[in-house]
Amino acid sequence: MSLSPKERLLNVLHNKNVDRPPVICTGGMMNAAIVDVMTQSGRTLPEAHFEADLMAGLSRDVQEQTGFENFGIPFCMTVEAEVLGSEIDFGTLECEPKIRQEVFPSVGTVIYRDIRQMLDAGRIRKVAEAGLRLAKAHPDVPVIGSLTGPVSTAASIVDPMQFLRELRKDRENSHRVLTYVADFLIAYARLLVDGGASAICIGDPTATGEILGPRAFEEYAVEYLNKVIDGIHDAGVPAILHICGDLKAVKPLVPKLRADAISTDAMVNLRLLKEEYPTLTTMGNVSTYLLEDGDSEKVARTTERLVKDGVDIISPACGLSTSSSLAAINAMTGTVKESR
Template identity: 45%
Template structure:
């Protein structure tokens, strides 16, 4: 079974020889400095160079045992295209917004629409085409910002969160525009050859906004996005929500994405209870991945697998300082699991 076959079957809820081990990209970046050194492609240059971007994610796949290719390596492509100022970071730090595109939600007309033929959006689509040709049996995951996370990259998050209670129409208007631009970026990535969509919305945690606001301002938009990619392109989706999702109760069951991924504070048994019927994904601590040792990581990985996780994955983005050997310990545990199941 190829890596692509394994992941797509797992996302469809079909039988596989063993759970895949993936790290989607985007917020859940898969790049570490040891991989950069090995393939001689480095941040921040790789954020703006299609060849380097492709070589870097392909290097991560081949050197760490992560069974996918994932791009971009950040959550700033859409925001930059819509008018935010972005710094590309460094060898050990991801791109980040340095200036919002709006001073208030009333400034929404200042925003520009993403042009997928230009800038870093074009870099990402070109990188997908390169990867499709070089590694046809490895699944390519296209990463998009969820509507709340994109909105809070365009305007001060405090202003946005305040609008959820005292300016709802303005918040919905910004959500809709954010979603429209993320969909355009996703369409371009899929048309270039991406196999799976991963939507991360770390700014939409239950701890930050609560269940009621999640149901009104997050759930409908995430579902519209996943239905779009399913109906228009026939592509499955993963949704990642950060933080402790217990406060959301069983709202996660209402997500139409094939798979739900959550933070390390949420164990696999709880995730299976809160998102019944969904393909579960997780849940290796990225803190442990960076600072632990291979033996401990093997034990934690085996625990996740024995608890029935469908897709083994880090719980968040891997730190660039994470040793390759620690990631390999997770990969090797997943590969052995077929003989233990």
């Protein structure tokens, strides 16, 4: 079986046969623009957050130097929050962007703006243009557009502690905010698909059982993640979802999520998860601490075990540190490519 990286990934996401698992790093929360890559290539952050040609070039550098079988854009989780009004610290070469100040103190104070106009704000068009350049230049490599999930996006425009309290105390306005955010994310995803994205990955680190608890996870995370996933499917591409943390508290709810693949943190045993829910397409979950420590032999052994366990897509378990070892990442990608 001879498959291009794009064919291999899409086959897995559509439950078709492949010769081996794809090995990917999706961008967004799983940003692989590490210092080792940037210092070698000369294309660096934060500059590449703002220019489509630099973003596309750095994404290509990452793919070529790490061996990941995709292009992942953007390189942070702040694109949505910036457009929705929050103040952003754009970081440095070694430090990723973060929210400096949320724009609203509570869900009851959120101002609802026209989503069509917001698609021309901030970096959205730059991200879409970068995706289009990559898709045209490299048609056999999948472009993965990354979204910050609805719960995390809402918690990045409303004071997060207040937001989490108001999920229980002001459910009406909380649902209204999440509907607004989800509609915006769907519109953004459609723009990325129009720009050539082969798949969309959602990273929603605030939407965990540990943070929300099972009841709020079902009421908010499942409902609005599925709303966004359905919108991505309507745009014509598959959706990948990363869930942070330990799944124990919400594991029975995972099959209700309509994503085409579920990515998890390193503490989740994907072999057992697959045994319990055989229809799940699993993704992950090489420890990012292991990748940062740089022990290539341990990385290779961990990766080999995941392949033998039948994990469908191999990837880092969560967001990579910018100081992650390029040698360790290459041990991971090389081990997958040697497997059959």
